[in-house]
Amino acid sequence: MDIKVISAITPSPTPVMLDDRDTALVTEIQTGLPLSVTPYADVGRQVGMSEAEVIKRLERLLQQRVIKRLGVVVRHHELGYRANAMTVWNIPDEIVSELGSCIGRFEFVTLCYRRPRRLPDWPYNLFTMIHGRDRDEVLSNIQLLAQRCGLASIQYEILFSKRRFKQRGAIYTTSRVAPQAVRQG
């Protein structure tokens, strides 16, 4: 099995301010770039920006990690990655950042978020999404994570997906374009 570990980048704690033009740009591209010869110029025409301004703003939004990546967004299920397990962990608060950062670097992990516990119903505070072609691949990836990140004594549950009722990119509103603080971390 070929496992790539991506070098660690600490999530930035600084809030990012989006100005009106950022917001307009982001709203325009939220459902994807046009598949045209000059997509950035075409987006620019829609929002009243030059091609150069679109490119410059996208570069900055990537740097600020408002945009996590820019590229081809594939649908895993259609490509044979049928098993998709949300694995949830109950990690003591004082070590959750350290273990989360360890887990979040593995390539087969496609999401790694801290979320609140909802006691008594829900004790888990770290949520990871692990894709695989089948259950065995997902389970062996989870074993590998447990080994590499020292999770042996951590309580966890694996929630395999059974049915997909809906999947599409998020659609934000187009109505208001007030500048807003971006919460990170």
Next chain:
Amino acid sequence: MHRQNNSIEERKNQLGWLERHLLNDFQHGLPLVPRPFAEIARQLGATEQQVIETLQELQTQGYVSRVGAVFRANSLGASTLAAMAVPEAQLESVAELVNGYREVNHNYQREHHFNLWFVATAEDDASLQRVLQEIEQLTGLTVLYLPMLEDYHIDLGFELQWT
């Protein structure tokens, strides 16, 4: 189930060289140049028109959801993961009700007591809360509100394996 798996594998194995490279190699780092697809074409030894047409086909076939940006959660508006424990007999109708909201972009059944999991996104926190409260009122079921507090993931896409 088994048959469906085979047909996905069969369809996937019919993808050509260009398709595979477009799906795998450009999940991040789309060139920020005036003609990005020409740059991709240059790297892959294809023509710009082939790249654009192939991406369009992959999108039509459902392999590609879009070419564009993946935004950090909560960097625009407000979003959250939510979960419900739905009695089996009601699952279909509750899932349909949840699907009906344009704020809901993902909705999955999972193997757990909490069996319905969805992601909702709205322009602000108040609108988001309104959606969740309305779902609670309409179904009479509790919705677990599980917003992201910290993101530890470095998203560079996902390496596909073709074997």
